[in-house]
Amino acid sequence: MLGGMTVEPILFGAEYSVYTRIVRLTLAEKGVAHHFEAIDIFDPASVPAWYAGLHPFGRIPAFRHGILELFETAAIARYVDEGFPGPPLQPSDPAARARMAQIVGLLDAYAYRAMVWEVFVERVRKPLRGEASDEAVIAAALHRSERCCAVLAGFLGSGDWLAGGERPSLADLHAAPMFACFRRAPEGRAMLLRHPGLAEWFRRTVLRTAMGTTRSPMIGDDLADDNA
Ligand SMILES: N[C@@H](CCC(=O)N[C@@H](CS)C(=O)NCC(=O)O)C(=O)O
Known part of the structure; x- marks a missing residue:
């Protein structure tokens, strides 16, 4: 320690x-x-x-x-x-580690606001509060979210994890809670279906990491609406 x-x-x-x-x-x-x-x-x-x-x-x-x-x-x-002791969550290879840091950076800079606030909150949370969704905000955010999904799907390629390798890294742990929100919106789920590798990555991450024991009260079971 x-x-x-x-x-x-x-x-x-x-x-x-x-x-x-x-x-x-x-x-x-x-x-x-x-x-x-x-x-x-x-x-x-x-x-x-x-x-x-x-x-x-x-x-x-x-x-x-x-x-x-x-x-x-x-x-x-x-x-x-x-x-702390425990399984390493960062690749040891410098290039893979840089990719991991790049993904964390792009999630913070380009994905969080669009996917969480401007898609999930606008489409899902606001109606629950009796407020109208702002369709223009959602449309613009979906455009930016598509860019994030395309870039992440490209990094994922045919591998299992966003930064490559055999194990989840901090990149996967940073991305998954954002995607858990995003796919609660029908448009988010539809976008993931257009990026099947990313949809499969999300499912894998939920099943093979601690997503199940860290559920958000806003989301519940992350895979509950898989077939919705
Ligand atoms: N850059 C911060 C972002 C943290 C963040 O935005 N947290 C949200 C909750 S998920 C928050 O505190 N929002 C309060 C606000 O925007 O006033 C980090 O990486 O920790």
Whole structure:
């Protein structure tokens, strides 16, 4: 364990949160015992004042391990992988590792807002709240989501995992919670059907990683609507 820190880490976040789920998945895949402290970032009145000291940008998740405090999911996931025993979640080959980092970067920069907020939230969550979906936002986001799917399908090729190799990596764990939301929208499911390799990757990831034990209350069973 890095720095000889033997205390259990604490993850601050919410079970409904895509980014919190990425860290929960990473901790589960590594088998790291930890504490979970709920922070409902979308109910600002419930967020304790001290949380601003942990995450100066007011997002979730945040992470504490002994004296180390971290925010930004990709950094937390890398620390969990490198700082704890358990199966390695990053390729050792430099090129594959760079591809993994590239995928994590593109998911953050180009996929999350389009696939989660502008497709899933617009199409699925807003109607549940009695609000109208903004069709123009969805249409533009589907265009950007298609680019993400095409690029990821290209990286996947005929392999099992996004960064290549025989095992899931942090790239798969970063992508899966975003796709779990995206495919809740009919347009997201239809897009995945047009990228069958990616659809099969999602199914494989759900079945062969800790997706089942880190379910989001917004999603439930990630494969429930497989035939819908
Ligand atoms: N760059 C951050 C993004 C985290 C993020 O956007 N988290 C969402 C929840 S999944 C959040 O806190 N949203 C609150 C808000 O946008 O006000 C990371 O990698 O951790």
